[in-house]
Every structure is written in C-alpha cells, then in structure tokens.
Amino acid sequence: MRRAAVLGSPIxxxxxPVLHRAAYADLGLDHWSYDRFDVDEAALPGFIEGLDASWAGLSLTMPLKRAIIPLLDGVSDTAxxxxxVNTVVLAEDGRRTGDNTDIPGMIAALRERGVEKVESAAILGAGATASSALAAxxxxxxxxxxxxxxxSARAGEMRAWGxxxxxxxxxADWADAAEALHAPLVIATTPAGTTDALAAAVPDRPGTxxxxxxxPWPTVLATRWSAVGGPLVGGLDLLVHQAVLQVEQMTGCAAAPLAVMRAAGERALAGRPEY
Structure with missing residues (x-):
C-alpha cells in the first residue's frame, strides 16, 4: 500500500480526499489510499516523525503551511x-521535499478561462492566500x-511581499473596495460573506x-458577476488544479485526470453520497 493524506485543523x-481518491480510481492505483487527519502546529512534528515507508505524500492546509518548513529536507523555489508549503513528497530514502501547488494552480485555473496576461489586477484581502495570489x-x-x-499591518505585509x-x-483602503471591481482581473481572497456588499457595485462590463x-458557492459577488456576463473563476477550479499537481508529484503519474477530479468535487459540493 501507498499512503497520502491532507493535514490541518480544522480538516x-x-x-x-474526494479529489485524490477520484484520481487514484481513474488511474487504477488500487493500492493507494488518501485520508484526512486533524493535526495542529503542536502535533505536527510528532505526526511527521511517525510516518513509515508506506507514505508517499502529504497535503497541508491551515495552519500548517509555514509550520511544516523546518521539518523538511528541502523546499522548492515556488514554496x-x-x-x-502545501505539498510534501516523501521519497523512499526518507527525504521530505516541500512545494507549493497553489501558485501554479492559480495560474492554470486562470489560463483555463483564457486569462494569460493582464495589464493590472486587484486583490481583495491580505491574508495567506493573497500572498499566493501575488506570486501568481x-x-x-x-x-x-x-x-x-x-x-496598516496588512498593508505593510502586502508591500513586503510585493x-x-x-x-x-x-x-488601498477596504472602504474603497468597490473600485477594485473595475480592474481587468480581480482576485477575492477574503472569508465567506466579506465581499457580499460589493455585489451591487459590479460594473456592466467587468473583467475576470x-x-x-x-x-458556499457561488458567492453573492460571483452570482452578480456572472449575471452581467463577467468571466468567473471559482475556488473549486483552484482546488482541482492544485490537486492535479499534487497527485502527479506524489504518484509519479504524468497526467492526473482533471475532468474526473473536478466532477468528483462538484458532486461532493452538491451533497451527493460520494462525499
């Protein structure tokens, strides 16, 4: 058996698990399993040290993306x-290598919608996801x-990342966030409900x-954006594209089944039994 899992808290x-298991089934990797474990920063070192040779990879979500770095043997330039780090590949010799598939996942999700280059962009929010958005x-x-x-603290962080x-x-101040909606590309990185009040300010001919x-999906902002014909990229697009890269790195398969994984995610979000 070969094992992989996602770690985080809450998880x-x-x-x-839905996306990776769908990929394994499509690729015929019957000897692979993918689970989820609720692990916080305090428990992470012990969990990592307890892994045996059956483990091939880990996905990391909050609050572990930075905490995992000191426990690794190497980190990619992207991460x-x-x-x-949101991805750890565990080699047979025990070496642990970290990568970040969120950044190329964002780029791939945008390219899938025809966004190759933009002259300017706006980011709503300044948390961890915003730094990945800047890198993309x-x-x-x-x-x-x-x-x-x-x-002002968040402002300083974003300047430093830039x-x-x-x-x-x-x-720009959040009070002026409606101005962001006129950018050729708007990336919303804020928690659920934060951008709802901006929906009324969506222009008649928005960018992406x-x-x-x-x-929840679609968000209030996304619903209004789509209603006026604006191109839309969602969180599931990002999740699937970054998971595709994780599956390829962990299993060594050349091409993970994007469409199969997306369909599995859509079924899960619709509340079907597969979840």
Whole structure:
C-alpha cells in the first residue's frame, strides 16, 4: 500500500480526499489510499516523525503551511517565494521535499478561462492566500497590483511581499473596495460573506473575477458577476488544479485526470453520497 493524506485543523471540511481518491480510481492505483487527519502546529512534528515507508505524500492546509518548513529536507523555489508549503513528497530514502501547488494552480485555473496576461489586477484581502495570489500575478501581470486591505499591518505585509516577488503593489483602503471591481482581473481572497456588499457595485462590463471560495458557492459577488456576463473563476477550479499537481508529484503519474477530479468535487459540493 501507498499512503497520502491532507493535514490541518480544522480538516473535516476538506475536499482533498474526494479529489485524490477520484484520481487514484481513474488511474487504477488500487493500492493507494488518501485520508484526512486533524493535526495542529503542536502535533505536527510528532505526526511527521511517525510516518513509515508506506507514505508517499502529504497535503497541508491551515495552519500548517509555514509550520511544516523546518521539518523538511528541502523546499522548492515556488514554496520558498511565499514561505508556504502545501505539498510534501516523501521519497523512499526518507527525504521530505516541500512545494507549493497553489501558485501554479492559480495560474492554470486562470489560463483555463483564457486569462494569460493582464495589464493590472486587484486583490481583495491580505491574508495567506493573497500572498499566493501575488506570486501568481508575478507571472501573468505586467503592471501594478492594487491590494485592498483593512489594516496598516496588512498593508505593510502586502508591500513586503510585493518587493520580495517583484510585483508593483499599491495599497488601498477596504472602504474603497468597490473600485477594485473595475480592474481587468480581480482576485477575492477574503472569508465567506466579506465581499457580499460589493455585489451591487459590479460594473456592466467587468473583467475576470477569481473568487477563491468554493463553499458556499457561488458567492453573492460571483452570482452578480456572472449575471452581467463577467468571466468567473471559482475556488473549486483552484482546488482541482492544485490537486492535479499534487497527485502527479506524489504518484509519479504524468497526467492526473482533471475532468474526473473536478466532477468528483462538484458532486461532493452538491451533497451527493460520494462525499
């Protein structure tokens, strides 16, 4: 048997087992299993040390993306750029290597919707996901990125990430967040409900909205965006694309089944028995 799992706290809501198991079934990997474990920062070192040779990989969610780094033998440049690891590949010789598939997952999700390059962009929020969004924008945005934030501390963090990633980050107050909706690309990284009040301000001809939430979906903002014909990228798109990369890294398979994994995720979110 080969084992993999997603770790985090809380973790019961995670769709990762649904996506990875669907991939294993489609690829004929009958000897592979994928589970979820509620592990916090304090318990993480003990969990990692307890892994045996049957383990092939781990997915990490909050609050472990940074806490895992000191426990690894190596980290990819992508993960190092945002100091966040969401993927660990466990080699047969015991070496633990960390990567971040959120960043290329964001880029792939946007490209799937035809967004290859943008002249400018706006980010709603300034948390951990916003730093990954900045790293993705470093690859596809040729001009400034405006971050709409609530506090001066968050503003400082976003400026620092911009300098580190080579992105021209400009800071705006959350009170003016409606202005973000006129950008060619808007990435919403805030918790559920935070952007609901902005729906009334969606322009008649909006650019692309990338709302990283997948539950509840669609969000109020996404519903309005779609209603006026704006291109929309959702949290499930991100989740599936980053999971595809995880499956490929952990199993060594050349191409994980994107469509199969997305369909499994959609069934799960619809509340069907498969979940």
């Amino acid at each position: 019961a809501h995670s769709l990762s 190092a750029s945002v100091e966040a 924008l470093a690859e596809i945005c040729t001009g400034p990125v405006t971050a709409f934030v609530r506090s 300098e580190r990633l080579g992105v021209d980050v400009r800071i 909205l990338f709302d990283v939430l997948y539950e």
